[in-house]
Amino acid sequence: MTTPLHIGFLIYPDVTQLDATGPAQVLSFVPGAQIHMVAASLDPVPTDAGFSILPTDSFETCPPLDVLCAPGGFGQVAVMRDAATLAFLKRQGEGARYVTSVCSGSLILGAAGLLVGYRSACHWAAREMLSAFGAVPVAERIVRDRNRLSGGGVTAGIDFGLVLAAELVGEEVAKEIQLMLEYAPAPPFQAGTPEAAGAVLEARVRARFAAASA
Numbered sequence: 001m002t003t004p005l006h007i008g009f010l011i012y013p014d015v016t017q018l019d020a021t022g023p024a025q026v027l028s029f030v031p032g033a034q035i036h037m038v039a040a041s042l043d044p045v046p047t048d049a050g051f052s053i054l055p056t057d058s059f060e061t062c063p064p065l066d067v068l069c070a071p072g073g074f075g076q077v078a079v080m081r082d083a084a085t086l087a088f089l090k091r092q093g094e095g096a097r098y099v100t101s102v103c104s105g106s107l108i109l110g111a112a113g114l115l116v117g118y119r120s121a122c123h124w125a126a127r128e129m130l131s132a133f134g135a136v137p138v139a140e141r142i143v144r145d146r147n148r149l150s151g152g153g154v155t156a157g158i159d160f161g162l163v164l165a166a167e168l169v170g171e172e173v174a175k176e177i178q179l180m181l182e183y184a185p186a187p188p189f190q191a192g193t194p195e196a197a198g199a200v201l202e203a204r205v206r207a208r209f210a211a212a213s214a
Contacts, residue, residue, distance in 0.1 A: 014075025026161030072104030
C-alpha cells in the first residue's frame with residue numbers, strides 16, 4: 001500500500017490559477033499523491049482568470065503537508081498581510097518535507113519568514129523584491145536550495161512540478177508523467193522572457209502588471 005503524500009496549494013482571492021493547477025495536475029500523477037487546495041474557508045475562491053476554485057481544505061482542516069506550495073497572483077499583496085494565512089504557512093512550513101512556490105508565490109513565503117537565507121526563483125517582474133525578505137533572488141526557471149524549490153513565472157509551474165515529481169519518486173516516473181501530459185513546449189512566439197521580448201514589449205507588460213497590482 002502506497003503511503004499518502006499530502007501536497008497542498010495555498011488558494012486565495014485573485015490567485016493565478018495556473019500557478020497552482022499546472023503543478024497540481026503534474027503532481028496528481030505521483031503515486032500516493034493527495035492534492036489539497038487550501039484556503040481560509042471552504043467557500044469558492046475567485047481566481048484572477050475570472051473563475052473560481054473550490055477548496056478541499058481550510059487552514060484548520062488541512063492535514064500536515066509533505067509539500068507546501070504558494071502560488072502567485074494579483075491578490076498576493078493582501079495575503080502577505082494576512083495574519084491567519086502567514087500563521088498557516090509558518091505552521092505547515094516547519095514540518096513539510098518541501099517548502100515550495102511558483103511565480104511570485106515566493107514573496108508570500110518570504111512574508112511568512114520561510115525564505116531567509118534561501119535562494120529563490122520568482123516572476124521576472126517581481127524577482128528583486130525577494131531581497132526585502134532576506135531571500136536571494138535567482139534569475140532561473142527552477143531553483144533548488146536545500147528543501148526549498150521554486151519556479152519562475154506561471155508556466156514554469158509545470159517544469160517545477162516535473163522536477164519535484166522526480167525528487168519525490170524518481171526521474172523515470174517524472175518522465176512518464178511528462179509523456180502522459182504530452183509536455184513538449186513549442187511556443188509560437190519568442191517573447192517568453194524580457195530578454196527575448198525586447199525593451200518595448202517588456203515596458204508594456206510591466207505597465208500592465210503595475211496597473212493590475214494597484
